[in-house]
Every structure is written in structure tokens, then in C-alpha cells.
Amino acid sequence: MKSIAPYRRPYWNTQPDYLFPKYASSVRRAPTQPLVVLPHTLSEVTAPVFGYDDVKPTDSDLTRQHKGEPQGERIVVHGRVLDENGKPVPGILLEIWQANAAGRYNHRVDQHDAPIDPNFTGAGRALTDAEGRYRFMSIRPGEYPWRNHYNAWRPAHIHFSLFGPAVVSRLITQMYFPGDPLLDYDPMFTCVADEKARNRLICSFDWETTMPEYALGYRFDIVLRGREATPMENRR
């Protein structure tokens, strides 16, 4: 067995802590005991492989899952998935989910008094291509209230779940929209100290992807953890 190059540990202040009291639900769910530093063995640097048996090409169009057209503003969300070494990450599974244009999730727990859209479920899947690219067609999600603090509203966002080439590169994140005035008030968006890291969660308007008379284009690139250059045997 060849020796194993570990994945890089997170750069200072670019990943959230578990306990973040401004996000009220973290208080009774964050671990209180010290974490144990996990060496990256074969178990950590491997991950499941997904393919076109799992995902149909049509799964990436959230506007075509029902008989009618969903309400709202059509958007194209596309980008590349790279690792920290700048290499595209091909063939990985992305799963997204989001509220409808009125800010309502198609979920029994969501009691916000905004209409459900019978033509919009709000879930999609895609695989990255050989250059790490992905593309979804969807509807711009609405903002919505939640009960974290007085007058709390979530900025418009799309949830992204990604499998990387390793279990330790698995990532769930959220994509936000440029210019959203709610971002500065949002404990999720502000959960990391590094302002640049935070701003990388905001997609950019993309005129070249915008489809005339049909849909606005947005670009959202995602970086997964990359490997150290050199294997470190017996490193703890």
C-alpha cells in the first residue's frame, strides 16, 4: 500500500466553529468535549462514487419537474468545482434544494404563510463534467422569516451538498445572491470571521450565461479541500 497524502486542514477563520451562539440551535447541538484530531487513513481519503445510474440529466432542471411552469424568475446557476490545488473535480454529485419564489419550502416543518407552488419542488441533482463544471436551471428563491431572533429573515439562498473524492472533502454549503441587504443580519452568512471567505458564498451575476428573454445567469464556483503535496507517514 502506498503512503497517503492527507487533506489540508482548514485555513484559519474560513470555517465555522460548532458553537455559534448567535445561531440559537447550535447551543444544544454543538459538541462540548474537545475534538480528537483524526489522521487521514484510507478510510478518510476514499469516498463513494456516483454516476449516471444515480442522476438523470433532467434532474438538474428544477423548472421542469411538474406539468406547469413554476412561479418566479428563472435563473441558471452554474460554476466549477475545484480543489485547493486548482484541479477541477470531475464526476462528483451535487444536490441542491431551495425555497420557492415566495420563500416557502415544500416541507411539512415550514409554516411560513407564503404559498406553496404546486409546480415547484425545489430539489435538483447534477454531476460535474470532466472540467468540474455543473449547471442547474431553477427559480430565484425568495427570502423568508425564521425564529432565531427578533425580526429574523434568511437572505435568498440555495443549499448545495457535494461529495468530493474523499469523505473528508464532503461539503454542505449555501449560495447567496449579490446585493442582498439581509446578508449582514444573517448569522449563517456571518458565521466565519474571514470576510473574504464569507463573500465567496455569494454568486456573481453572469451576463454571458444569461439567456435572452428567458433566464438570468449566475456563477458559483466551489472549492473542496485539496491534498497536501507530500505523503506523511505515521503523522498524527
Added chain:
Amino acid sequence: MSLRASTSQTIGPYLRIGLEWMVIEDLAPQGAAGERLRIEGKVIDGDGKPVNDAAVEIWQANSHGKYASPEDTQARPLEPGFRGYGRSLTDDAGAFRFRTIKPGPVPGLDGKPQAPHLVVTIFMRGLLKQLVTRMYFPDEPANAGDPVLSLVPAERRATLVAKRKGDGVLEWNVELQGKNETVFFDF
């Protein structure tokens, strides 16, 4: 563009919308070699209440100690149809469940075998990033020499070892806080 890893965000309360299509609670296809087991558990928060909105994902080798991943270059057989990945979304009682086979030992960093284990990744509302832990198997002599278990303070190791609940049934609970807080890893 920057080449620092993207910031993690919580999975939030509406994870079912995005993840339910690929719930995999039965990992082992007919004919896959190995000891068949059922794993049942609950996720419990710091108030002792069940967590009804968690995604619990497992990743494991097959019974030969081979991962179905291109990163695993060991000359050991793959099992057709056995991917080694499971996903269970907790119910109102905070319960998750898997049917799988006991993995074989896989090598550690020094090349010596690790005790059979599952890598467990847990997402939920209230967590801004995933928890990573491992589940080990009861009555397994190799646990005593496992290189990762031995990094865990001795008095907390039991939180990573499932209990035998019946014939072919294991129980393993995840406690987020409290006296028996499960060991989580800085991954």
C-alpha cells in the same frame, strides 16, 4: 478565484427536500459476502431530546477490507453492487437505521490493520459543519490495538463502540452533549 476551501453552512431544517431521493438504508445487495448486521441508533441533543432532522451518512469497506473508491488501490476484491455508502434521515424519534455487512479491516497509516469501523458523517440544523465520527464493532479483539481508537481518551472510547442488541442487531447512539457525549473528530 481563491483556492481556499469553501465555507461550510448548515444543512438547515429542510434537508429532506434535497436528500430524501437517495436514502440508502440497505447497503448490502444479495450475494455480497460478509456478516449481515442491522445497525439502529438515535441522535440525542444536549437536552436529551431526539434530533428529528439529522442526516446520518456512513462509509465503509466491504468484508474484504476494500473500499469501492478509485483511491483504494489494494489488490482485494470488490463486491458487485456494494458501494459502501449509506444515508439515513432521522425520524421523529431521532432514529436512524442501516442494514449492511461488517467491513473487513483496512490498513492504517503504518500499514497495520485498523479494527473494522464505519466512518460516520452527521449533518443537522444547528450544526454549521458536519460532525465526523466512527462506529466500531462489539466483541472485536482488534479494537484494543486500533490506531484511531487509541487516540481517544480511554474513558470516552466506549462511545464509539456499538452494543449488541440482539441476533445480528447492533445499537449505536449519537449523543451530542452530556455525560456520554460521543467522540467527534477534527477531520
